[in-house]
Amino acid sequence: MKKRVISLVMASMMMASAIVGCGSNAGSEPAAPADNANKTEAVDAAIESAETKVEESGFSYTGEGPISEDGGTIKILAQTSNYSNVDITKAPIVLKVFEEAGVDPDWQLLDYNSYEDAITPMLSAGNIDADIIKIPDNDPNQIWIKSGMFVALDEYFDYMPNFTKWLSENPVQKAELTAEDGHIYYVAGVNVAHDYQPVLMYNQVWLDKAGMQAPENLDDFVELLRYFKENDMNDNGDKNDEIPMSIMSDFLPYMFGPAFGLDLVSGFQADENGKVTYAAADSENYRKYLEFLNGLYKEGLLEVEFTSLDRDKVIERISNDLTGVAFDYSWAMSMMYSNVLPYYDGTEKTAFVGVAPLSGEHKGFYVGRNFLSGMFGVSSKSSQIELACKFLDYSMSEHCQDYYQWGIEGESYIVNADGKREYTEQGKDNDWLQQFGINPAFVFPAQQSVEATDILVADWHAKINADQRQYVVDPWPMIYATSDESDTINMYLEDIQTNVDENTTAFITGTKDIATEFDGYIAGLEALNLPELVNIRQQQYDRYLKALSN
Amino acid sequence: MSQGNKKKSWKQLLYRDRFLLMMIIPVVIYYLVFCYLPMTGIVMAFNQYQVGSGFAGVYTSKWVGFKWFKQFFGSIYLGRLVRNTFLLQFYSLIFGFPIPILFAIAVTQVRSKRARKAIQVSTYLPYFISTVVVCGMINNFLSPSGGIINQLLNKIGIESINFMNLPQWFRPIYVISGSWQSFGFNSIIFVAAIMGISPDLYEAMDVDGANRRQVIWHLVLPSIRPTIILLLIMSLGTMMSVGFEKVYLLYNTAVYETADVIQTYVYRQGIQSSNYSYATAVGLFNSVINFVIVFVANKISRKVTDTAIW
Structure with a gap:
């Protein structure tokens, strides 16, 4: 059960174009323009001048399959499915894409869980024999772009009608994908960035027993935790086996940071004036955040083992009715947590339900995701760059996105009398759907869909998701670093992150005393050249605002 | 006997011990390939390795001296x-x-x-x-x-x-x-x-x-x-x-x-x-x-x- 489901948040919907901007200041005046703002003129010109190439035989690729008259084999280096029992290379949806494209795959798939660790040295060594490569991250520091191992896709736009159309329709993503040198190197997958995001959840039955509403602020929240701790919430006669909340440590910043005005998830954040700061170096609010968590820890409301708590343990507790509060990706709500509760009857009344974020001195919010993720590039060492570009283009076409989001008509979904799609009985079985290859973001630039996800989850869950959309703000935007910037970032960021991670844990657990050692921690960050990094992020953010205003 | 050895040239010595030497060749190759050759990679500590430049990049990347040590x-x-x-x-x-x-x-x-x-x-x-x-x-x-x-x-x-x-x-x-x-x-x-x-x-x-x-x-x-x-x-x-x-x-x-x-x-x-x-x-x-x-x-x-x- 453990790693299942991430891909259930499925595809469609390019709501990307509708949602732009960064946090609360998207509409604010752009700060002073940076000299080296990434310009999209070259990409725009390439889109403008792109025209369908007619091959000598008279065959031309217009964005539909087949992509080649003579077939061929495309070598793809990507990830295995995150479901260990799914062989993505045999999934009908994936096979269908290749069948229609008229080419055969030659897979090199690396394990999903260790993909970043495995592919990074391979890319660094530069000796990869593949036509299409899924890079391990969004390449924010342009490490792979600068290595020269990927072709500038805009030089092959004649072979990429679907991608050029998508770029034209999504100017913000086009700007985000445009590198420092004015070229575009990757075709990206698209997330549902404001839906089904990490959310605070309560055991509704426990809440009702306590006679309380879902708390909206930190004080009420702490009161509720105390109540859960002191009472026999699961009616088993033992008042001591209740664990008030079960939160994996990675989610603590999501859950409590906003109440203190901090976006600790992104790390860097911009205020309403466009001024960039590092959240974990906020000497006032971060201190309060740590004091709050330290208080929870000392009182036993945040468990001793919070750093090693994992999803399996949380599920185990919920299935034994031992815990009242959880925080996780929204999909877990009905698909992983509620359904293991002993008394869940399929309704909201007996489920783990998502609620509004907690507020403190600051109004709470949930941190969303960037729209772009899952980047695919074409290797400059490929002997068939045009064919690889065509396949990448075809695999991101709307036609294929439909497969990724819904599957194949008659098998995973049907169109009902009202003309609306609905999943078949088989399609409602998540295991089967995964085997079928739904949302194959591991191997293709798939785009997620709110609509398809709404149908897949419980009705009450879809409604809660819709209610919560209002609380979700954009994270730090995807902005490429310039060469100089990436050198500095690479040099300093790792040490800073290490410092923050270990001090945060030490302050929460009381190993370090906030009253006497917090100032030293802030000074330590400065000694690690944080001001220089903040300065770079400020320049990047200014560039981003400028690109938006263009 | 030692008198006789002195008169032998290194070629003769090589010929005399050829079988022993052949036996040691795999070991020598092992150490050359897996120990001494990679050891030259320490030059990376003095340059700025260009990611993606492969094996050649280890030796051809920009020289930065003691920057990383500093x-x-x-x-x-x-x-x-x-x-x-x-x-x-x-x-x-x-x-x-x-x-x-x-x-x-x-x-x-x-x-x-x-x-x-x-x-x-x-x-x-x-x-x-x-x-x-x-x-x-x-x-x-x-x-x-x-x-x-x-x-x-x-x-x-x-x-x-x-x-x-x-x-x-x-x-x-x-x-x-x-x-x-x-x-x-x-x-x-x-x-x-x-x-x-x-x-x-x-x-x-x-x-x-x-x-x-x-x-x-x-x-x-x-x-x-x-x-x-x-x-x-x-x-x-x-x-x-x-x-x-x-x-x-x-x-x-x-x-x-x-x-x-x-x-x-x-x-x-x-x-x-x-x-x-x-x-x-x-x-x-x-x-x-x-x-x-x-x-x-x-x-x-x-x-x-x-x-x-x-």
């Missing part, structure tokens, strides 16, 4: 990393090195051959358990909620201790578990050395009326002294080479203060952050310290005991 020496983590790396190995050596010797002496004193074998095999076994499994066991045993150690502590009225999250516990956990895992296996060479002592000497001691303690002190220990010195110097050579996997699997942000070692830092910088040149410089720094330690240890040993590796 950066590391200026890092606030330098002292901590060196201290943690050194202390973990130092404690492992102090507590881990004598145990196999004592165990070997003890086990060779067991009269029953069958009992001796049983003891030896049962103590070798932990060595063959994978590090991942050992770390899993440590985590489970020491868990504050349900771990057997904490349950025992609770029974005698002591509150649970969150061993894995307290910096002061990392070193004892690392050293004790390491000693437990390896003392049986490490004792093999000492057992062999003790078994190699001539029975005549034992008999002579017996005739002289020596008791068991005197036999151990005046015969066994002096006889295995060269082995002890050799292994000690070799252990000193890895004084700054902590086993990466075990630290990586046991540590977390809460115990970085005592657990973060040069090897884990190199991993984070090199593999996770793609700062290959910086990571190489840190690794090279580590190797230089190792070399100096083993060199000094060898010198001291030669002076003090007349026993040395070279």
